[in-house]
Amino acid sequence: MIELHDLTKRFGDKTAVDGLSFQVRQGVITGFLGPNGAGKSTTMRLILDLDRPTSGRVTIDGKHYGQLSEPLKYIGALLEAKAVHPGRTAYDHLLWLAQSNRIPTRRVDEMLALVGLTEVARKRSRGFSLGMGQRLGIASALLGDPRIVMFDEPVNGLDPEGILWIRNLMKRLAAEGRTVFVSSHLMSEMAVTADHLVVIGRGRLLADLPMAAFIERNSRSAVRLRTPQPEQLLDALAGRSIPVEPGPDGSFEVVNGDPAVLGDLAAAHGIALHELSRQRASLEEAFMRMTADSVEYHAGGVPHANGHTAPAGVGAPATWGASWQPPAGRRQKKQQKGAN
Structure with a gap:
Protein backbone atom coordinates (compact mmCIF):
# COMPACT_ATOMS: atom_id res chain seq x y z
CA MET A 1 0.00 0.00 0.00
CA ILE A 2 1.09 3.55 -0.75
CA GLU A 3 0.06 6.11 1.86
CA LEU A 4 0.37 9.89 1.62
CA HIS A 5 0.05 11.93 4.81
CA ASP A 6 -0.49 15.69 4.38
CA LEU A 7 2.14 15.74 1.63
CA THR A 8 3.26 19.19 0.46
CA LYS A 9 5.93 20.26 -2.03
CA ARG A 10 6.85 23.84 -2.87
CA PHE A 11 9.25 25.09 -5.51
CA GLY A 12 9.97 28.65 -4.44
CA ASP A 13 6.62 30.43 -4.29
CA LYS A 14 4.94 27.70 -6.35
CA THR A 15 3.03 25.01 -4.44
CA ALA A 16 3.01 21.91 -6.65
CA VAL A 17 1.51 19.53 -4.06
CA ASP A 18 -0.70 20.94 -1.33
CA GLY A 19 -1.51 18.79 1.71
CA LEU A 20 -2.31 15.56 -0.15
CA SER A 21 -3.54 12.63 1.93
CA PHE A 22 -4.81 9.40 0.38
CA GLN A 23 -4.09 5.67 0.12
CA VAL A 24 -3.45 3.53 -2.93
CA ARG A 25 -4.84 0.11 -2.03
CA GLN A 26 -3.82 -3.31 -3.23
CA GLY A 27 -5.89 -5.47 -5.53
CA VAL A 28 -7.41 -2.58 -7.50
CA ILE A 29 -6.27 -0.28 -10.31
CA THR A 30 -6.23 3.27 -8.98
CA GLY A 31 -6.35 5.96 -11.65
CA PHE A 32 -4.55 9.21 -10.86
CA LEU A 33 -6.17 12.12 -12.71
CA GLY A 34 -5.79 15.86 -12.88
CA PRO A 35 -5.34 18.70 -15.38
CA ASN A 36 -1.90 19.63 -16.66
CA GLY A 37 0.07 21.21 -13.84
CA ALA A 38 -2.10 19.59 -11.17
CA GLY A 39 0.91 17.98 -9.47
CA LYS A 40 0.55 14.35 -10.57
CA SER A 41 4.14 13.84 -11.75
CA THR A 42 5.52 15.66 -8.71
CA THR A 43 3.46 13.42 -6.43
CA MET A 44 4.85 10.31 -8.12
CA ARG A 45 8.39 11.65 -7.80
CA LEU A 46 7.80 12.27 -4.09
CA ILE A 47 6.64 8.67 -3.68
CA LEU A 48 9.93 7.47 -5.20
CA ASP A 49 12.05 9.93 -3.20
CA LEU A 50 13.17 11.67 -6.40
CA ASP A 51 11.98 14.90 -4.79
CA ARG A 52 11.92 15.67 -1.08
CA PRO A 53 8.65 16.94 0.38
CA THR A 54 8.47 20.35 1.98
CA SER A 55 6.29 18.76 4.64
CA GLY A 56 4.28 15.61 5.22
CA ARG A 57 5.37 12.11 4.35
CA VAL A 58 4.73 9.19 2.04
CA THR A 59 5.24 5.51 2.88
CA ILE A 60 5.38 2.28 0.89
CA ASP A 61 4.22 -0.69 2.95
CA GLY A 62 4.82 1.48 6.01
CA LYS A 63 8.38 2.44 5.04
CA HIS A 64 9.98 5.45 3.41
CA TYR A 65 11.37 4.64 -0.05
CA GLY A 66 14.90 5.27 1.18
CA GLN A 67 14.48 2.50 3.75
CA LEU A 68 13.88 -0.16 1.09
CA SER A 69 17.11 -2.11 0.62
CA GLU A 70 16.02 -3.60 -2.72
CA PRO A 71 13.33 -1.15 -3.87
CA LEU A 72 12.58 -2.77 -7.25
CA LYS A 73 11.20 -5.77 -5.36
CA TYR A 74 8.73 -3.50 -3.53
CA ILE A 75 7.71 -0.95 -6.15
CA GLY A 76 8.31 -0.77 -9.88
CA ALA A 77 7.71 2.52 -11.66
CA LEU A 78 7.56 3.98 -15.14
CA LEU A 79 7.81 7.76 -14.96
CA GLU A 80 9.92 8.62 -17.99
CA ALA A 81 10.42 5.88 -20.56
CA LYS A 82 13.33 7.69 -22.25
CA ALA A 83 15.35 7.78 -19.01
CA VAL A 84 17.74 5.19 -20.47
CA HIS A 85 21.38 5.61 -21.48
CA PRO A 86 21.15 5.88 -25.30
CA GLY A 87 24.27 3.79 -25.80
CA ARG A 88 23.05 0.90 -23.69
CA THR A 89 21.14 -2.04 -25.14
CA ALA A 90 17.75 -3.08 -23.83
CA TYR A 91 19.28 -6.22 -22.35
CA ASP A 92 22.12 -4.37 -20.61
CA HIS A 93 19.76 -1.73 -19.25
CA LEU A 94 17.67 -4.39 -17.55
CA LEU A 95 20.76 -6.35 -16.51
CA TRP A 96 22.31 -3.54 -14.48
CA LEU A 97 18.96 -2.86 -12.81
CA ALA A 98 18.70 -6.54 -11.92
CA GLN A 99 22.23 -6.69 -10.52
CA SER A 100 21.73 -3.53 -8.45
CA ASN A 101 18.74 -5.11 -6.69
CA ARG A 102 19.94 -8.74 -6.53
CA ILE A 103 17.30 -9.86 -9.02
CA PRO A 104 17.99 -13.16 -10.86
CA THR A 105 19.41 -12.59 -14.35
CA ARG A 106 16.76 -14.86 -15.87
CA ARG A 107 14.21 -12.12 -15.16
CA VAL A 108 15.85 -9.98 -17.85
CA ASP A 109 14.96 -12.41 -20.62
CA GLU A 110 11.53 -13.02 -19.10
CA MET A 111 10.70 -9.31 -19.08
CA LEU A 112 12.01 -8.75 -22.61
CA ALA A 113 9.74 -11.56 -23.78
CA LEU A 114 6.80 -10.22 -21.80
CA VAL A 115 6.96 -6.76 -23.42
CA GLY A 116 7.84 -8.06 -26.89
CA LEU A 117 11.42 -6.76 -27.15
CA THR A 118 13.33 -10.05 -27.41
CA GLU A 119 14.25 -9.45 -31.06
CA VAL A 120 15.77 -6.02 -30.30
CA ALA A 121 17.31 -6.94 -26.94
CA ARG A 122 20.86 -6.33 -28.21
CA LYS A 123 20.08 -3.05 -29.94
CA ARG A 124 21.01 0.29 -28.40
CA SER A 125 18.09 2.25 -27.03
CA ARG A 126 18.97 5.41 -28.98
CA GLY A 127 17.27 3.87 -32.00
CA PHE A 128 14.08 2.90 -30.18
CA SER A 129 10.73 4.38 -31.13
CA LEU A 130 8.52 5.94 -28.47
CA GLY A 131 6.49 2.74 -28.24
CA MET A 132 9.60 0.57 -27.86
CA GLY A 133 10.86 2.90 -25.16
CA GLN A 134 7.56 2.54 -23.32
CA ARG A 135 7.82 -1.24 -23.47
CA LEU A 136 11.36 -1.14 -22.10
CA GLY A 137 10.18 1.14 -19.28
CA ILE A 138 7.38 -1.28 -18.43
CA ALA A 139 9.88 -4.16 -18.41
CA SER A 140 12.06 -2.16 -16.00
CA ALA A 141 9.10 -1.54 -13.69
CA LEU A 142 8.17 -5.23 -13.56
CA LEU A 143 11.73 -6.57 -13.35
CA GLY A 144 11.73 -7.13 -9.59
CA ASP A 145 8.28 -8.78 -9.56
CA PRO A 146 7.11 -5.92 -7.30
CA ARG A 147 4.02 -5.85 -5.13
CA ILE A 148 3.36 -2.25 -6.20
CA VAL A 149 3.41 -0.94 -9.78
CA MET A 150 3.24 2.74 -10.68
CA PHE A 151 2.84 3.95 -14.27
CA ASP A 152 2.80 7.52 -15.56
CA GLU A 153 1.14 7.69 -19.03
CA PRO A 154 1.91 4.03 -19.84
CA VAL A 155 0.16 3.97 -23.24
CA ASN A 156 2.18 6.82 -24.78
CA GLY A 157 3.42 5.73 -28.19
CA LEU A 158 1.73 2.33 -28.10
CA ASP A 159 -0.34 1.06 -31.02
CA PRO A 160 -3.88 -0.32 -30.44
CA GLU A 161 -2.51 -3.82 -29.80
CA GLY A 162 -0.04 -2.42 -27.28
CA ILE A 163 -2.75 -0.40 -25.51
CA LEU A 164 -4.93 -3.50 -25.15
CA TRP A 165 -1.91 -5.46 -23.91
CA ILE A 166 -0.95 -2.96 -21.16
CA ARG A 167 -4.61 -2.65 -20.12
CA ASN A 168 -4.94 -6.40 -19.68
CA LEU A 169 -1.55 -6.55 -17.97
CA MET A 170 -2.61 -4.00 -15.34
CA LYS A 171 -5.86 -5.87 -14.74
CA ARG A 172 -3.95 -9.12 -14.30
CA LEU A 173 -1.54 -7.51 -11.84
CA ALA A 174 -4.44 -6.15 -9.77
CA ALA A 175 -6.18 -9.55 -9.88
CA GLU A 176 -2.99 -11.05 -8.41
CA GLY A 177 -3.43 -8.73 -5.41
CA ARG A 178 -0.83 -6.14 -6.41
CA THR A 179 -1.19 -2.39 -6.02
CA VAL A 180 -1.52 -0.63 -9.39
CA PHE A 181 -1.31 3.17 -9.52
CA VAL A 182 -1.60 4.71 -12.99
CA SER A 183 -1.76 8.26 -14.29
CA SER A 184 -3.11 9.08 -17.74
CA HIS A 185 -4.74 11.87 -19.73
CA LEU A 186 -6.64 9.39 -21.91
CA MET A 187 -10.05 9.39 -20.26
CA SER A 188 -11.49 6.74 -22.59
CA GLU A 189 -8.69 4.36 -21.65
CA MET A 190 -8.88 5.14 -17.95
CA ALA A 191 -12.65 4.55 -18.01
CA VAL A 192 -12.18 0.91 -19.04
CA THR A 193 -9.10 0.28 -16.89
CA ALA A 194 -9.35 1.91 -13.46
CA ASP A 195 -11.49 0.66 -10.56
CA HIS A 196 -10.85 3.61 -8.25
CA LEU A 197 -9.96 7.25 -8.90
CA VAL A 198 -7.83 9.82 -7.12
CA VAL A 199 -8.30 13.27 -8.69
CA ILE A 200 -6.23 16.33 -7.86
CA GLY A 201 -6.27 19.94 -9.03
CA ARG A 202 -3.68 22.63 -8.30
CA GLY A 203 -1.97 20.16 -5.99
CA ARG A 204 -5.05 19.53 -3.83
CA LEU A 205 -7.20 16.43 -3.47
CA LEU A 206 -10.53 16.77 -5.28
CA ALA A 207 -11.83 13.20 -5.19
CA ASP A 208 -10.93 9.77 -3.83
CA LEU A 209 -13.67 7.28 -4.66
CA PRO A 210 -14.66 4.37 -6.93
CA MET A 211 -15.03 5.04 -10.67
CA ALA A 212 -18.83 4.58 -10.78
CA ALA A 213 -19.37 6.86 -7.80
CA PHE A 214 -17.13 9.55 -9.30
CA ILE A 215 -19.12 9.62 -12.55
CA GLU A 216 -22.46 9.59 -10.71
CA ARG A 217 -21.53 12.48 -8.42
CA ASN A 218 -20.07 14.68 -11.13
CA SER A 219 -22.44 14.24 -14.03
CA ARG A 280 -24.98 8.33 -18.49
CA ALA A 281 -22.09 10.74 -18.57
CA SER A 282 -18.67 9.58 -19.65
CA LEU A 283 -15.64 9.76 -17.39
CA GLU A 284 -14.38 12.63 -19.52
CA GLU A 285 -17.56 14.65 -18.95
CA ALA A 286 -17.49 13.99 -15.21
CA PHE A 287 -13.79 14.85 -15.03
CA MET A 288 -14.25 18.13 -16.93
CA ARG A 289 -17.13 19.10 -14.66
CA MET A 290 -15.17 18.43 -11.46
CA THR A 291 -11.90 20.06 -12.55
CA ALA A 292 -13.37 23.09 -14.34
CA ASP A 293 -12.12 25.44 -11.63
CA SER A 294 -8.73 23.73 -11.29
CA VAL A 295 -7.39 24.02 -14.83
CA GLU A 296 -4.18 26.01 -14.71
CA TYR A 297 -3.21 26.03 -18.39
CA HIS A 298 -6.05 26.95 -20.76
CA ALA A 299 -5.65 26.50 -24.50
CA GLY A 300 -6.18 29.64 -26.54
CA GLY A 301 -9.01 29.96 -29.04
CA VAL A 302 -9.51 31.44 -32.48
CA PRO A 303 -12.42 33.89 -32.75
CA HIS A 304 -15.24 32.91 -35.08
CA ALA A 305 -16.66 35.37 -37.58
CA ASN A 306 -19.88 35.27 -35.54
CA GLY A 307 -18.09 36.22 -32.33
CA HIS A 308 -17.79 32.72 -30.85
CA THR A 309 -14.47 31.00 -30.23
CA ALA A 310 -13.18 27.95 -32.03
CA PRO A 311 -10.62 25.62 -30.44
CA ALA A 312 -7.05 26.55 -31.20
CA GLY A 313 -5.76 24.75 -34.26
CA VAL A 314 -9.18 24.21 -35.84
CA GLY A 315 -9.12 25.14 -39.50
CA ALA A 316 -11.24 28.20 -40.16
CA PRO A 317 -12.78 27.25 -43.53
CA ALA A 318 -13.79 23.81 -42.25
CA THR A 319 -15.54 25.13 -39.15
CA TRP A 320 -16.66 28.64 -39.94
CA GLY A 321 -18.72 27.83 -43.02
CA ALA A 322 -18.96 29.37 -46.45
CA SER A 323 -19.32 32.89 -45.08
CA TRP A 324 -15.74 32.87 -43.81
CA GLN A 325 -13.32 35.10 -45.71
CA PRO A 326 -9.55 35.40 -45.25
CA PRO A 327 -8.19 38.68 -43.88
CA ALA A 328 -7.96 41.56 -46.31
CA GLY A 329 -4.21 41.19 -46.81
CA ARG A 330 -4.56 37.54 -47.75
CA ARG A 331 -7.51 38.29 -50.08
CA GLN A 332 -5.44 40.88 -51.93
CA LYS A 333 -2.51 38.49 -52.32
CA LYS A 334 -4.77 35.72 -53.61
CA GLN A 335 -6.48 38.11 -56.04
CA GLN A 336 -3.10 39.33 -57.30
CA LYS A 337 -1.89 35.78 -57.73
CA GLY A 338 -5.04 34.90 -59.71
CA ALA A 339 -4.60 37.94 -61.93
CA ASN A 340 -1.04 36.91 -62.73
Whole structure:
Protein backbone atom coordinates (compact mmCIF):
# COMPACT_ATOMS: atom_id res chain seq x y z
CA MET A 1 0.00 0.00 0.00
CA ILE A 2 1.09 3.55 -0.75
CA GLU A 3 0.06 6.11 1.86
CA LEU A 4 0.37 9.89 1.62
CA HIS A 5 0.05 11.93 4.81
CA ASP A 6 -0.49 15.69 4.38
CA LEU A 7 2.14 15.74 1.63
CA THR A 8 3.26 19.19 0.46
CA LYS A 9 5.93 20.26 -2.03
CA ARG A 10 6.85 23.84 -2.87
CA PHE A 11 9.25 25.09 -5.51
CA GLY A 12 9.97 28.65 -4.44
CA ASP A 13 6.62 30.43 -4.29
CA LYS A 14 4.94 27.70 -6.35
CA THR A 15 3.03 25.01 -4.44
CA ALA A 16 3.01 21.91 -6.65
CA VAL A 17 1.51 19.53 -4.06
CA ASP A 18 -0.70 20.94 -1.33
CA GLY A 19 -1.51 18.79 1.71
CA LEU A 20 -2.31 15.56 -0.15
CA SER A 21 -3.54 12.63 1.93
CA PHE A 22 -4.81 9.40 0.38
CA GLN A 23 -4.09 5.67 0.12
CA VAL A 24 -3.45 3.53 -2.93
CA ARG A 25 -4.84 0.11 -2.03
CA GLN A 26 -3.82 -3.31 -3.23
CA GLY A 27 -5.89 -5.47 -5.53
CA VAL A 28 -7.41 -2.58 -7.50
CA ILE A 29 -6.27 -0.28 -10.31
CA THR A 30 -6.23 3.27 -8.98
CA GLY A 31 -6.35 5.96 -11.65
CA PHE A 32 -4.55 9.21 -10.86
CA LEU A 33 -6.17 12.12 -12.71
CA GLY A 34 -5.79 15.86 -12.88
CA PRO A 35 -5.34 18.70 -15.38
CA ASN A 36 -1.90 19.63 -16.66
CA GLY A 37 0.07 21.21 -13.84
CA ALA A 38 -2.10 19.59 -11.17
CA GLY A 39 0.91 17.98 -9.47
CA LYS A 40 0.55 14.35 -10.57
CA SER A 41 4.14 13.84 -11.75
CA THR A 42 5.52 15.66 -8.71
CA THR A 43 3.46 13.42 -6.43
CA MET A 44 4.85 10.31 -8.12
CA ARG A 45 8.39 11.65 -7.80
CA LEU A 46 7.80 12.27 -4.09
CA ILE A 47 6.64 8.67 -3.68
CA LEU A 48 9.93 7.47 -5.20
CA ASP A 49 12.05 9.93 -3.20
CA LEU A 50 13.17 11.67 -6.40
CA ASP A 51 11.98 14.90 -4.79
CA ARG A 52 11.92 15.67 -1.08
CA PRO A 53 8.65 16.94 0.38
CA THR A 54 8.47 20.35 1.98
CA SER A 55 6.29 18.76 4.64
CA GLY A 56 4.28 15.61 5.22
CA ARG A 57 5.37 12.11 4.35
CA VAL A 58 4.73 9.19 2.04
CA THR A 59 5.24 5.51 2.88
CA ILE A 60 5.38 2.28 0.89
CA ASP A 61 4.22 -0.69 2.95
CA GLY A 62 4.82 1.48 6.01
CA LYS A 63 8.38 2.44 5.04
CA HIS A 64 9.98 5.45 3.41
CA TYR A 65 11.37 4.64 -0.05
CA GLY A 66 14.90 5.27 1.18
CA GLN A 67 14.48 2.50 3.75
CA LEU A 68 13.88 -0.16 1.09
CA SER A 69 17.11 -2.11 0.62
CA GLU A 70 16.02 -3.60 -2.72
CA PRO A 71 13.33 -1.15 -3.87
CA LEU A 72 12.58 -2.77 -7.25
CA LYS A 73 11.20 -5.77 -5.36
CA TYR A 74 8.73 -3.50 -3.53
CA ILE A 75 7.71 -0.95 -6.15
CA GLY A 76 8.31 -0.77 -9.88
CA ALA A 77 7.71 2.52 -11.66
CA LEU A 78 7.56 3.98 -15.14
CA LEU A 79 7.81 7.76 -14.96
CA GLU A 80 9.92 8.62 -17.99
CA ALA A 81 10.42 5.88 -20.56
CA LYS A 82 13.33 7.69 -22.25
CA ALA A 83 15.35 7.78 -19.01
CA VAL A 84 17.74 5.19 -20.47
CA HIS A 85 21.38 5.61 -21.48
CA PRO A 86 21.15 5.88 -25.30
CA GLY A 87 24.27 3.79 -25.80
CA ARG A 88 23.05 0.90 -23.69
CA THR A 89 21.14 -2.04 -25.14
CA ALA A 90 17.75 -3.08 -23.83
CA TYR A 91 19.28 -6.22 -22.35
CA ASP A 92 22.12 -4.37 -20.61
CA HIS A 93 19.76 -1.73 -19.25
CA LEU A 94 17.67 -4.39 -17.55
CA LEU A 95 20.76 -6.35 -16.51
CA TRP A 96 22.31 -3.54 -14.48
CA LEU A 97 18.96 -2.86 -12.81
CA ALA A 98 18.70 -6.54 -11.92
CA GLN A 99 22.23 -6.69 -10.52
CA SER A 100 21.73 -3.53 -8.45
CA ASN A 101 18.74 -5.11 -6.69
CA ARG A 102 19.94 -8.74 -6.53
CA ILE A 103 17.30 -9.86 -9.02
CA PRO A 104 17.99 -13.16 -10.86
CA THR A 105 19.41 -12.59 -14.35
CA ARG A 106 16.76 -14.86 -15.87
CA ARG A 107 14.21 -12.12 -15.16
CA VAL A 108 15.85 -9.98 -17.85
CA ASP A 109 14.96 -12.41 -20.62
CA GLU A 110 11.53 -13.02 -19.10
CA MET A 111 10.70 -9.31 -19.08
CA LEU A 112 12.01 -8.75 -22.61
CA ALA A 113 9.74 -11.56 -23.78
CA LEU A 114 6.80 -10.22 -21.80
CA VAL A 115 6.96 -6.76 -23.42
CA GLY A 116 7.84 -8.06 -26.89
CA LEU A 117 11.42 -6.76 -27.15
CA THR A 118 13.33 -10.05 -27.41
CA GLU A 119 14.25 -9.45 -31.06
CA VAL A 120 15.77 -6.02 -30.30
CA ALA A 121 17.31 -6.94 -26.94
CA ARG A 122 20.86 -6.33 -28.21
CA LYS A 123 20.08 -3.05 -29.94
CA ARG A 124 21.01 0.29 -28.40
CA SER A 125 18.09 2.25 -27.03
CA ARG A 126 18.97 5.41 -28.98
CA GLY A 127 17.27 3.87 -32.00
CA PHE A 128 14.08 2.90 -30.18
CA SER A 129 10.73 4.38 -31.13
CA LEU A 130 8.52 5.94 -28.47
CA GLY A 131 6.49 2.74 -28.24
CA MET A 132 9.60 0.57 -27.86
CA GLY A 133 10.86 2.90 -25.16
CA GLN A 134 7.56 2.54 -23.32
CA ARG A 135 7.82 -1.24 -23.47
CA LEU A 136 11.36 -1.14 -22.10
CA GLY A 137 10.18 1.14 -19.28
CA ILE A 138 7.38 -1.28 -18.43
CA ALA A 139 9.88 -4.16 -18.41
CA SER A 140 12.06 -2.16 -16.00
CA ALA A 141 9.10 -1.54 -13.69
CA LEU A 142 8.17 -5.23 -13.56
CA LEU A 143 11.73 -6.57 -13.35
CA GLY A 144 11.73 -7.13 -9.59
CA ASP A 145 8.28 -8.78 -9.56
CA PRO A 146 7.11 -5.92 -7.30
CA ARG A 147 4.02 -5.85 -5.13
CA ILE A 148 3.36 -2.25 -6.20
CA VAL A 149 3.41 -0.94 -9.78
CA MET A 150 3.24 2.74 -10.68
CA PHE A 151 2.84 3.95 -14.27
CA ASP A 152 2.80 7.52 -15.56
CA GLU A 153 1.14 7.69 -19.03
CA PRO A 154 1.91 4.03 -19.84
CA VAL A 155 0.16 3.97 -23.24
CA ASN A 156 2.18 6.82 -24.78
CA GLY A 157 3.42 5.73 -28.19
CA LEU A 158 1.73 2.33 -28.10
CA ASP A 159 -0.34 1.06 -31.02
CA PRO A 160 -3.88 -0.32 -30.44
CA GLU A 161 -2.51 -3.82 -29.80
CA GLY A 162 -0.04 -2.42 -27.28
CA ILE A 163 -2.75 -0.40 -25.51
CA LEU A 164 -4.93 -3.50 -25.15
CA TRP A 165 -1.91 -5.46 -23.91
CA ILE A 166 -0.95 -2.96 -21.16
CA ARG A 167 -4.61 -2.65 -20.12
CA ASN A 168 -4.94 -6.40 -19.68
CA LEU A 169 -1.55 -6.55 -17.97
CA MET A 170 -2.61 -4.00 -15.34
CA LYS A 171 -5.86 -5.87 -14.74
CA ARG A 172 -3.95 -9.12 -14.30
CA LEU A 173 -1.54 -7.51 -11.84
CA ALA A 174 -4.44 -6.15 -9.77
CA ALA A 175 -6.18 -9.55 -9.88
CA GLU A 176 -2.99 -11.05 -8.41
CA GLY A 177 -3.43 -8.73 -5.41
CA ARG A 178 -0.83 -6.14 -6.41
CA THR A 179 -1.19 -2.39 -6.02
CA VAL A 180 -1.52 -0.63 -9.39
CA PHE A 181 -1.31 3.17 -9.52
CA VAL A 182 -1.60 4.71 -12.99
CA SER A 183 -1.76 8.26 -14.29
CA SER A 184 -3.11 9.08 -17.74
CA HIS A 185 -4.74 11.87 -19.73
CA LEU A 186 -6.64 9.39 -21.91
CA MET A 187 -10.05 9.39 -20.26
CA SER A 188 -11.49 6.74 -22.59
CA GLU A 189 -8.69 4.36 -21.65
CA MET A 190 -8.88 5.14 -17.95
CA ALA A 191 -12.65 4.55 -18.01
CA VAL A 192 -12.18 0.91 -19.04
CA THR A 193 -9.10 0.28 -16.89
CA ALA A 194 -9.35 1.91 -13.46
CA ASP A 195 -11.49 0.66 -10.56
CA HIS A 196 -10.85 3.61 -8.25
CA LEU A 197 -9.96 7.25 -8.90
CA VAL A 198 -7.83 9.82 -7.12
CA VAL A 199 -8.30 13.27 -8.69
CA ILE A 200 -6.23 16.33 -7.86
CA GLY A 201 -6.27 19.94 -9.03
CA ARG A 202 -3.68 22.63 -8.30
CA GLY A 203 -1.97 20.16 -5.99
CA ARG A 204 -5.05 19.53 -3.83
CA LEU A 205 -7.20 16.43 -3.47
CA LEU A 206 -10.53 16.77 -5.28
CA ALA A 207 -11.83 13.20 -5.19
CA ASP A 208 -10.93 9.77 -3.83
CA LEU A 209 -13.67 7.28 -4.66
CA PRO A 210 -14.66 4.37 -6.93
CA MET A 211 -15.03 5.04 -10.67
CA ALA A 212 -18.83 4.58 -10.78
CA ALA A 213 -19.37 6.86 -7.80
CA PHE A 214 -17.13 9.55 -9.30
CA ILE A 215 -19.12 9.62 -12.55
CA GLU A 216 -22.46 9.59 -10.71
CA ARG A 217 -21.53 12.48 -8.42
CA ASN A 218 -20.07 14.68 -11.13
CA SER A 219 -22.44 14.24 -14.03
CA ARG A 220 -25.92 14.99 -15.22
CA SER A 221 -28.30 12.01 -15.32
CA ALA A 222 -31.18 12.05 -17.80
CA VAL A 223 -33.61 9.84 -19.69
CA ARG A 224 -33.91 10.42 -23.43
CA LEU A 225 -37.22 9.94 -25.23
CA ARG A 226 -37.80 9.96 -28.98
CA THR A 227 -41.30 9.72 -30.48
CA PRO A 228 -43.20 10.40 -33.72
CA GLN A 229 -45.87 12.05 -31.49
CA PRO A 230 -43.92 14.88 -29.83
CA GLU A 231 -46.91 17.10 -29.00
CA GLN A 232 -48.78 14.30 -27.26
CA LEU A 233 -45.66 13.39 -25.29
CA LEU A 234 -45.12 16.97 -24.16
CA ASP A 235 -48.76 17.22 -23.07
CA ALA A 236 -48.49 13.97 -21.09
CA LEU A 237 -45.33 15.14 -19.35
CA ALA A 238 -46.85 18.55 -18.58
CA GLY A 239 -49.88 16.82 -17.09
CA ARG A 240 -47.61 15.13 -14.57
CA SER A 241 -45.55 18.31 -14.01
CA ILE A 242 -42.45 16.58 -15.34
CA PRO A 243 -39.94 19.14 -16.69
CA VAL A 244 -38.45 18.27 -20.05
CA GLU A 245 -35.56 19.63 -22.09
CA PRO A 246 -34.93 19.43 -25.84
CA GLY A 247 -32.39 16.77 -26.79
CA PRO A 248 -30.45 16.05 -29.97
CA ASP A 249 -32.19 15.19 -33.26
CA GLY A 250 -35.68 16.03 -32.08
CA SER A 251 -35.55 13.96 -28.90
CA PHE A 252 -36.49 15.07 -25.37
CA GLU A 253 -34.61 14.60 -22.11
CA VAL A 254 -35.95 14.35 -18.57
CA VAL A 255 -33.25 15.14 -16.02
CA ASN A 256 -33.09 12.56 -13.19
CA GLY A 257 -36.03 10.75 -14.76
CA ASP A 258 -37.07 7.14 -14.17
CA PRO A 259 -37.28 5.14 -17.44
CA ALA A 260 -39.98 2.83 -16.04
CA VAL A 261 -42.22 5.73 -14.99
CA LEU A 262 -41.77 7.53 -18.31
CA GLY A 263 -42.39 4.37 -20.31
CA ASP A 264 -45.59 3.65 -18.39
CA LEU A 265 -46.75 7.24 -18.88
CA ALA A 266 -46.24 7.03 -22.65
CA ALA A 267 -48.04 3.69 -22.82
CA ALA A 268 -50.98 5.02 -20.82
CA HIS A 269 -51.44 7.80 -23.39
CA GLY A 270 -50.94 5.53 -26.41
CA ILE A 271 -47.70 7.28 -27.38
CA ALA A 272 -45.22 5.28 -29.45
CA LEU A 273 -41.62 5.57 -28.31
CA HIS A 274 -38.76 5.01 -30.72
CA GLU A 275 -36.21 5.55 -27.94
CA LEU A 276 -36.32 5.33 -24.16
CA SER A 277 -32.78 5.30 -22.81
CA ARG A 278 -30.90 6.36 -19.73
CA GLN A 279 -28.10 8.80 -20.59
CA ARG A 280 -24.98 8.33 -18.49
CA ALA A 281 -22.09 10.74 -18.57
CA SER A 282 -18.67 9.58 -19.65
CA LEU A 283 -15.64 9.76 -17.39
CA GLU A 284 -14.38 12.63 -19.52
CA GLU A 285 -17.56 14.65 -18.95
CA ALA A 286 -17.49 13.99 -15.21
CA PHE A 287 -13.79 14.85 -15.03
CA MET A 288 -14.25 18.13 -16.93
CA ARG A 289 -17.13 19.10 -14.66
CA MET A 290 -15.17 18.43 -11.46
CA THR A 291 -11.90 20.06 -12.55
CA ALA A 292 -13.37 23.09 -14.34
CA ASP A 293 -12.12 25.44 -11.63
CA SER A 294 -8.73 23.73 -11.29
CA VAL A 295 -7.39 24.02 -14.83
CA GLU A 296 -4.18 26.01 -14.71
CA TYR A 297 -3.21 26.03 -18.39
CA HIS A 298 -6.05 26.95 -20.76
CA ALA A 299 -5.65 26.50 -24.50
CA GLY A 300 -6.18 29.64 -26.54
CA GLY A 301 -9.01 29.96 -29.04
CA VAL A 302 -9.51 31.44 -32.48
CA PRO A 303 -12.42 33.89 -32.75
CA HIS A 304 -15.24 32.91 -35.08
CA ALA A 305 -16.66 35.37 -37.58
CA ASN A 306 -19.88 35.27 -35.54
CA GLY A 307 -18.09 36.22 -32.33
CA HIS A 308 -17.79 32.72 -30.85
CA THR A 309 -14.47 31.00 -30.23
CA ALA A 310 -13.18 27.95 -32.03
CA PRO A 311 -10.62 25.62 -30.44
CA ALA A 312 -7.05 26.55 -31.20
CA GLY A 313 -5.76 24.75 -34.26
CA VAL A 314 -9.18 24.21 -35.84
CA GLY A 315 -9.12 25.14 -39.50
CA ALA A 316 -11.24 28.20 -40.16
CA PRO A 317 -12.78 27.25 -43.53
CA ALA A 318 -13.79 23.81 -42.25
CA THR A 319 -15.54 25.13 -39.15
CA TRP A 320 -16.66 28.64 -39.94
CA GLY A 321 -18.72 27.83 -43.02
CA ALA A 322 -18.96 29.37 -46.45
CA SER A 323 -19.32 32.89 -45.08
CA TRP A 324 -15.74 32.87 -43.81
CA GLN A 325 -13.32 35.10 -45.71
CA PRO A 326 -9.55 35.40 -45.25
CA PRO A 327 -8.19 38.68 -43.88
CA ALA A 328 -7.96 41.56 -46.31
CA GLY A 329 -4.21 41.19 -46.81
CA ARG A 330 -4.56 37.54 -47.75
CA ARG A 331 -7.51 38.29 -50.08
CA GLN A 332 -5.44 40.88 -51.93
CA LYS A 333 -2.51 38.49 -52.32
CA LYS A 334 -4.77 35.72 -53.61
CA GLN A 335 -6.48 38.11 -56.04
CA GLN A 336 -3.10 39.33 -57.30
CA LYS A 337 -1.89 35.78 -57.73
CA GLY A 338 -5.04 34.90 -59.71
CA ALA A 339 -4.60 37.94 -61.93
CA ASN A 340 -1.04 36.91 -62.73
